[in-house]
Amino acid sequence: MSHPKFSKFKSNVAPPPFKREGAYGRVNANRMFRISMFVLIITLSIITCSKKQQPELTGEVLAKIGDRTITTDEFIRRAEYTIRPPYCNRDDYIERKIVLNSIIAEKLMALEATDSADELTQNEQYQNYITGRKEQAMRQMLYQKLAVEKVKLDTSEIKQAFKLAGRTYELKFCNLKDRGITEKLKTDVLQAGSNLTDMCQQHLGIDELPTRGVGWDSKHEEAIQEALFIAPLKVGQLVGPVETEDGHFLLMEVSGWTDRPVITETAVQRRWNDVKESLTAKHAGQIFREYAAGVMRGKRVEFNRDIFLKLAEMFAPIYIKTPEDKKESLNNLFWKNETTPTPPAENIDQIIDQPLLHIDGYIWTVRDLESELERRPLVFRERRISKQDFPEQFKLAIVDLIRDKYITQDAYKKGYDQLPVVQHNVAMWQDNMLASFQRTKYLNARGIVETSNDYINVIENVLNPYIDSLQTKYADTIEIDTDAFEKIKLTHIDMFVLQKNVPFEVIVPLFPLLTTDNRLDYGRKMN
Numbered sequence: 001m002s003h004p005k006f007s008k009f010k011s012n013v014a015p016p017p018f019k020r021e022g023a024y025g026r027v028n029a030n031r032m033f034r035i036s037m038f039v040l041i042i043t044l045s046i047i048t049c050s051k052k053q054q055p056e057l058t059g060e061v062l063a064k065i066g067d068r069t070i071t072t073d074e075f076i077r078r079a080e081y082t083i084r085p086p087y088c089n090r091d092d093y094i095e096r097k098i099v100l101n102s103i104i105a106e107k108l109m110a111l112e113a114t115d116s117a118d119e120l121t122q123n124e125q126y127q128n129y130i131t132g133r134k135e136q137a138m139r140q141m142l143y144q145k146l147a148v149e150k151v152k153l154d155t156s157e158i159k160q161a162f163k164l165a166g167r168t169y170e171l172k173f174c175n176l177k178d179r180g181i182t183e184k185l186k187t188d189v190l191q192a193g194s195n196l197t198d199m200c201q202q203h204l205g206i207d208e209l210p211t212r213g214v215g216w217d218s219k220h221e222e223a224i225q226e227a228l229f230i231a232p233l234k235v236g237q238l239v240g241p242v243e244t245e246d247g248h249f250l251l252m253e254v255s256g257w258t259d260r261p262v263i264t265e266t267a268v269q270r271r272w273n274d275v276k277e278s279l280t281a282k283h284a285g286q287i288f289r290e291y292a293a294g295v296m297r298g299k300r301v302e303f304n305r306d307i308f309l310k311l312a313e314m315f316a317p318i319y320i321k322t323p324e325d326k327k328e329s330l331n332n333l334f335w336k337n338e339t340t341p342t343p344p345a346e347n348i349d350q351i352i353d354q355p356l357l358h359i360d361g362y363i364w365t366v367r368d369l370e371s372e373l374e375r376r377p378l379v380f381r382e383r384r385i386s387k388q389d390f391p392e393q394f395k396l397a398i399v400d401l402i403r404d405k406y407i408t409q410d411a412y413k414k415g416y417d418q419l420p421v422v423q424h425n426v427a428m429w430q431d432n433m434l435a436s437f438q439r440t441k442y443l444n445a446r447g448i449v450e451t452s453n454d455y456i457n458v459i460e461n462v463l464n465p466y467i468d469s470l471q472t473k474y475a476d477t478i479e480i481d482t483d484a485f486e487k488i489k490l491t492h493i494d495m496f497v498l499q500k501n502v503p504f505e506v507i508v509p510l511f512p513l514l515t516t517d518n519r520l521d522y523g524r525k526m527n
Contacts, residue, residue, distance in 0.1 A: 065107040066477040081497040105514040108470040110431035113438035128374035138411040147284035166260040168215035182241040182249040196253040432509035471522040478523030
């Protein structure tokens with residue numbers, strides 16, 4: 001039975017196609033959370049990664065520092081998925097040793113901070129952030145185990161998709177909210193032997209239809225991929241209606257197409273692998289959607305309309321951003337100054353203990369939602385949201401958060417929090433934050449207020465001697481696999497890698513600015 005307070009504003013929204021997860025979120029950048037910045041005079045490549053679902057920090061152990069480890073995968077990611085400072089951004093043996101020394105130094109500073117970091121570790125925001133990181137990694141591994149590893153591709157399916165993988169269709173499209181109207185429009189076009197533009201002008205008063213080029217590797221929903229790339233299409237052919245994640249219906253008309261053939265053996269193999277990866281993701285997504293639907297079966301979200309609309313009005317200015325706002329958000333991501341987006345406290349406090357929604361016998365207050373957001377920030381299904389559409393998209397984002405909460409509970413039951421890859425991922429973020437805390441504490445105790453212009457001076461004159469002392473102090477606990485280290489090669493291209501459609505987007509912590517030392521003259525060689 002519906003709770004009477006919530007009966008006016010219900011949501012039977014099914015979980016959307018599962019968005020493959022990556023990593024990162026936010027933590028308040030108060031004084032003890034600061035991390036020094038370095039000046040970048042470079043061409044910065046921002047790479048969005050959506051194909052790697054799991055926190056792949058396994059691989060052979062490259063170094064041990066007490067009970068902490070650095071794997072080869074972690075070393076490569078820490079070096080290549082974020083920006084290295086100028087003193088170690090090339091791929092030569094000397095600078096690779098600086099990279100290794102920097103990551104080991106981070107572990108040493110984390111060890112040093114362990115017994116004196118209550119100010120950090122007892123901080124509720126820190127605890128929620130680390131929990132959120134862990135739970136995201138658990139969901140990634142759940143997706144990997146329950147979906148990706150169960151996909152068995154048929155060679156004929158790969159061959160058929162391969163034929164179309166170089167094709168880009170030029171499409172005219174009409175986007176409507178009513179399936180019946182969309183179906184009638186398609187019928188009228190076919191019966192009249194006309195085209196989509198003329199019928200939209202005649203029946204809907206739309207003078208010109210938008211056009212878009214859509215290729216195999218374009219970023220679009222799986223339903224669109226399914227409609228366009230199962231079999232070859234002809235010029236003038238109607239496609240759809242295709243129901244999109246936001247409940248609209250697309251009717252598309254093919255204006256033309258181009259093909260991008262591959263000739264060299266390397267290019268053929270690359271496209272074949274890309275096709276396999278895309279098909280695996282498609283089938284894995286379907287498997288996981290069925291799993292998520294089972295987890296959510298019988299659970300119905302009912303919103304308290306009045307409180308929800310008040311909250312949506314408060315959140316709208318935060319999430320509806322101008323291009324300048326989006327640029328600033330990216331800068332905040334890069335410099336790790338991000339915070340959980342919330343309205344001003346004086347506004348939200350007015351409704352903080354009011355009931356927001358009802359699900360599965362539980363009532364969530366606004367305070368409950370605020371607490372959940374610290375562990376799992378909202379992810380919106382649409383990247384561009386108008387003020388008019390925001391309440392609906394806000395509702396869907398909350399529904400997705402609730403879905404992930406139940407999936408996470410199932411992951412706990414299955415013991416995914418105990419998986420080594422999950423624990424290693426969590427330890428990486430904990431050590432990074434502990435080291436940042438210790439770095440700031442050490443500099444503050446010496447009256448050093450660092451700026452972006454003098455970070456190298458601070459490292460060379462203050463932190464290098466400190467790291468040297470820690471290398472000596474913990475020397476008996478440090479082991480390095482120098483043979484494995486010498487086999488590693490790094491790119492010299494500056495990249496800052498994100499994964500989209502996930503609560504925490506940044507894959508690895510920022511590079512640790514702790515030492516310029518290029519000597520491996522401490523510890524012992526790993527047997």
